[in-house]
Structures are given as structure tokens and as C-alpha cells.
Amino acid sequence: MAAIRRQITIASHPRAVWKVLTSAEGWTSWYADDARVDARKGGRVVLTIEDDEGEPIEEVGTFLTFRPTSRLEIAWDRVSPASTKGTRLTFSVARDGEETRVGLVHSGPGVLDDEEARAELDKTWRQALNALRDSLES
Numbered sequence: 001m002a003a004i005r006r007q008i009t010i011a012s013h014p015r016a017v018w019k020v021l022t023s024a025e026g027w028t029s030w031y032a033d034d035a036r037v038d039a040r041k042g043g044r045v046v047l048t049i050e051d052d053e054g055e056p057i058e059e060v061g062t063f064l065t066f067r068p069t070s071r072l073e074i075a076w077d078r079v080s081p082a083s084t085k086g087t088r089l090t091f092s093v094a095r096d097g098e099e100t101r102v103g104l105v106h107s108g109p110g111v112l113d114d115e116e117a118r119a120e121l122d123k124t125w126r127q128a129l130n131a132l133r134d135s136l137e138s
Contacts, residue, residue: 003106004112004121011100011137021091031049033048043062043066044061044062045059045062057081087109088106102132104129106121106125
């Protein structure tokens with residue numbers, strides 16, 4: 001199965017990183033235009049992002065794994081209008097000396113099976129993780 005794997009270190013405490021990954025305010029600080037988050041295992045996450053034409057697209061998912069300050073997995077709904085529908089997004093958070101290491105794995109069928117679309121999504125995640133770091137280090 002195709003997957004995107006990325007890792008970044010952030011000069012911030014794991015609890016601060018976790019808060020950004022599990023709150024609506026956090027997601028809107030680095031990734032989404034709007035967010036609704038029910039931060040618990042089985043909880044829903046709805047991220048709204050504008051497409052290239054300025055139209056809102058909702059990514060709707062469920063938290064499958066929710067291990068505070070260490071691991072978070074989101075399963076994106078299969079009926080979502082977003083290109084990421086039916087995929088899984090996993091974040092791992094770990095202390096690394098004075099910094100926090102954040103790992104990302106985005107896996108599943110659909111957009112990740114298409115080489116060109118996967119490359120574009122990989123670019124999006126690279127930019128998003130840099131924005132995550134900037135939001136926490138500023």
C-alpha cells in the first residue's frame with residue numbers, strides 16, 4: 001500500500017504539539033481554515049480547507065488511536081468529498097532531547113495510489129509540517 005512518510009523536529013514540548021494536533025484552534029493555526037474536533041478515541045474531526053477555486057472542502061474523520069502526547073490516528077471517511085477519503089493519517093509524537101520529534105504517515109488507497117497525486121499530497125504535508133513547526137516555535 002502506498003504511503004507518505006515525513007518527520008520533523010520542533011523546539012517545543014510534546015504536550016504543546018499534542019494540543020495543536022487535538023484541538024480545533026491547533027488545526028486552524030497550521031493546516032485548516034476551520035476545524036471541529038472531538039478529542040477522544042472514537043471522536044470526530046472535521047477539517048475545512050479551501051480548494052484552488054476558493055470552495056470549501058471538508059475532510060471528515062474519526063480518531064482510531066488516541067494516546068495522549070504520543071500517538072494519534074485518524075481514519076478519513078470513505079464518503080468524504082476530500083481527495084483523502086478512505087485514507088489513514090497517523091502522527092507519532094516523542095521527546096528528542098530538547099525538541100519533539102513528530103512523525104507522519106499517510107496511507108491508504110485512492111489518492112495515494114496515483115503517483116502524481118501522491119507527490120502533490122507529499123508536498124502539501126511537507127509545507128504543513130513546516131507550518132506546524134513555525135506555529136509552535138514563534
